[in-house]
Amino acid sequence: MRMLKSALVVGALLLSGMAWAGAPKVTGEIQFINGGLEAYSAVSVHADWGNQTAGGWFTYSDVNGAYTLDVQCVSIDVAAGTATFVGVVTESTRTDIVVGNNIQIWLVDNGKPGQIQKAGGTPDGIQGNVGDCAKLGTAPPGPMLPAIAGNITVHDK
Secondary structure: OHHHHHHHHHHHHHHHHHHHHOOOEEEEEEEEEEOOEEEEEEEEEEOOEOOEOOEEEEEEEEOOEEEEEEEEEEEEEOOOOEEEEEEEEEEEOOOOOOOOOEEEEEEEOOOOOOEEEEOOOOOOOOOHHHOOHHHOOOOOOOOOEEEEEEEEEEEOO
Protein backbone atom coordinates (compact mmCIF):
# COMPACT_ATOMS: atom_id res chain seq x y z
CA MET A 1 0.00 0.00 0.00
CA ARG A 2 2.82 2.39 0.89
CA MET A 3 4.44 1.71 -2.51
CA LEU A 4 1.16 2.51 -4.30
CA LYS A 5 0.81 5.84 -2.42
CA SER A 6 4.38 6.78 -3.30
CA ALA A 7 3.79 5.94 -6.94
CA LEU A 8 0.62 8.05 -6.98
CA VAL A 9 2.41 11.04 -5.42
CA VAL A 10 5.31 10.78 -7.88
CA GLY A 11 2.85 10.39 -10.77
CA ALA A 12 0.90 13.47 -9.67
CA LEU A 13 4.11 15.49 -9.37
CA LEU A 14 5.24 14.41 -12.83
CA LEU A 15 1.87 15.25 -14.34
CA SER A 16 1.79 18.69 -12.72
CA GLY A 17 5.32 19.39 -13.95
CA MET A 18 4.44 18.23 -17.46
CA ALA A 19 1.33 20.41 -17.46
CA TRP A 20 3.39 23.44 -16.41
CA ALA A 21 5.93 22.76 -19.16
CA GLY A 22 3.16 23.23 -21.75
CA ALA A 23 1.88 26.54 -20.36
CA PRO A 24 1.68 29.32 -22.97
CA LYS A 25 4.41 31.87 -22.23
CA VAL A 26 6.33 34.81 -23.62
CA THR A 27 10.01 35.28 -22.89
CA GLY A 28 12.93 37.30 -24.17
CA GLU A 29 14.49 40.72 -24.30
CA ILE A 30 14.61 43.41 -26.95
CA GLN A 31 15.94 46.87 -27.69
CA PHE A 32 13.78 49.35 -29.61
CA ILE A 33 13.32 53.07 -30.21
CA ASN A 34 10.55 54.63 -28.15
CA GLY A 35 9.88 58.36 -28.52
CA GLY A 36 13.33 58.87 -30.05
CA LEU A 37 15.08 57.10 -27.16
CA GLU A 38 16.75 53.72 -27.22
CA ALA A 39 14.85 51.49 -24.82
CA TYR A 40 15.27 47.98 -23.45
CA SER A 41 12.68 45.49 -22.17
CA ALA A 42 12.85 41.98 -20.78
CA VAL A 43 9.90 39.67 -20.16
CA SER A 44 9.06 36.32 -18.59
CA VAL A 45 5.30 35.81 -18.45
CA HIS A 46 3.10 32.68 -18.44
CA ALA A 47 -0.63 32.14 -18.86
CA ASP A 48 -2.96 30.13 -16.61
CA TRP A 49 -2.26 26.42 -17.00
CA GLY A 50 -3.51 23.58 -14.87
CA ASN A 51 -3.32 24.70 -11.26
CA GLN A 52 -0.79 27.48 -12.03
CA THR A 53 -2.12 31.04 -12.23
CA ALA A 54 -0.93 33.60 -14.75
CA GLY A 55 2.03 35.67 -13.73
CA GLY A 56 5.58 36.72 -14.35
CA TRP A 57 7.47 39.98 -14.74
CA PHE A 58 8.28 42.67 -17.28
CA THR A 59 10.96 45.38 -17.13
CA TYR A 60 11.45 48.57 -19.14
CA SER A 61 14.34 51.02 -19.15
CA ASP A 62 15.62 54.03 -21.09
CA VAL A 63 17.73 57.09 -20.21
CA ASN A 64 14.82 58.50 -18.15
CA GLY A 65 14.75 55.53 -15.76
CA ALA A 66 13.27 52.09 -15.39
CA TYR A 67 10.27 50.23 -14.01
CA THR A 68 9.21 46.66 -13.25
CA LEU A 69 5.77 45.09 -13.54
CA ASP A 70 4.43 42.16 -11.55
CA VAL A 71 2.08 40.55 -14.09
CA GLN A 72 -1.50 39.97 -12.90
CA CYS A 73 -3.38 38.74 -15.99
CA VAL A 74 -2.30 37.39 -19.38
CA SER A 75 -3.68 36.56 -22.81
CA ILE A 76 -1.32 34.59 -25.06
CA ASP A 77 -2.05 33.25 -28.55
CA VAL A 78 0.85 30.94 -29.42
CA ALA A 79 -0.41 30.27 -32.98
CA ALA A 80 -0.62 34.00 -33.75
CA GLY A 81 2.58 34.80 -31.86
CA THR A 82 0.90 37.50 -29.77
CA ALA A 83 0.61 38.26 -26.08
CA THR A 84 -0.88 40.99 -23.96
CA PHE A 85 -0.71 41.31 -20.21
CA VAL A 86 -1.38 43.73 -17.39
CA GLY A 87 1.00 44.25 -14.51
CA VAL A 88 1.21 46.42 -11.44
CA VAL A 89 4.28 48.66 -11.17
CA THR A 90 6.35 47.34 -8.26
CA GLU A 91 9.50 49.44 -8.78
CA SER A 92 10.09 52.66 -10.68
CA THR A 93 12.88 55.22 -10.98
CA ARG A 94 10.77 57.32 -13.37
CA THR A 95 8.70 60.28 -12.23
CA ASP A 96 5.95 59.49 -14.78
CA ILE A 97 5.49 55.82 -13.82
CA VAL A 98 4.08 55.44 -10.31
CA VAL A 99 4.44 52.34 -8.12
CA GLY A 100 1.02 50.71 -7.70
CA ASN A 101 -0.34 51.76 -11.10
CA ASN A 102 -1.23 49.19 -13.75
CA ILE A 103 0.22 49.10 -17.25
CA GLN A 104 -0.87 46.93 -20.17
CA ILE A 105 1.75 45.60 -22.60
CA TRP A 106 1.26 44.12 -26.07
CA LEU A 107 3.95 41.90 -27.64
CA VAL A 108 4.19 40.19 -31.00
CA ASP A 109 6.62 37.46 -32.04
CA ASN A 110 7.33 37.80 -35.76
CA GLY A 111 10.13 35.27 -35.76
CA LYS A 112 13.15 37.48 -35.36
CA PRO A 113 13.40 39.98 -33.66
CA GLY A 114 10.03 40.62 -32.03
CA GLN A 115 8.20 43.92 -31.58
CA ILE A 116 6.80 45.65 -28.55
CA GLN A 117 4.02 48.14 -27.93
CA LYS A 118 2.88 49.76 -24.75
CA ALA A 119 -0.54 51.26 -24.00
CA GLY A 120 -0.61 54.91 -25.00
CA GLY A 121 2.18 54.63 -27.55
CA THR A 122 5.11 55.67 -25.34
CA PRO A 123 5.97 55.15 -21.69
CA ASP A 124 5.75 58.86 -20.99
CA GLY A 125 2.44 59.89 -19.51
CA ILE A 126 0.97 56.43 -19.08
CA GLN A 127 -0.81 56.41 -15.77
CA GLY A 128 -4.19 55.55 -14.33
CA ASN A 129 -6.42 52.79 -15.62
CA VAL A 130 -4.69 51.84 -18.87
CA GLY A 131 -3.86 48.48 -17.30
CA ASP A 132 -7.26 46.89 -16.97
CA CYS A 133 -7.46 43.09 -17.06
CA ALA A 134 -10.91 43.41 -18.66
CA LYS A 135 -9.20 44.95 -21.73
CA LEU A 136 -6.91 42.00 -22.51
CA GLY A 137 -8.73 41.29 -25.80
CA THR A 138 -8.26 44.82 -27.14
CA ALA A 139 -5.87 45.80 -29.93
CA PRO A 140 -2.80 47.91 -29.17
CA PRO A 141 -3.50 51.65 -29.21
CA GLY A 142 -0.92 52.34 -31.92
CA PRO A 143 1.60 50.77 -34.27
CA MET A 144 4.05 48.24 -32.90
CA LEU A 145 7.54 49.56 -32.12
CA PRO A 146 9.96 47.30 -34.03
CA ALA A 147 12.87 45.71 -32.22
CA ILE A 148 16.36 46.75 -33.28
CA ALA A 149 18.04 43.92 -31.31
CA GLY A 150 17.01 40.90 -29.28
CA ASN A 151 14.02 38.63 -29.63
CA ILE A 152 10.63 38.00 -28.04
CA THR A 153 9.36 34.41 -28.18
CA VAL A 154 5.73 33.38 -27.72
CA HIS A 155 5.70 29.62 -27.08
CA ASP A 156 4.30 26.71 -25.11
CA LYS A 157 7.42 24.63 -24.48
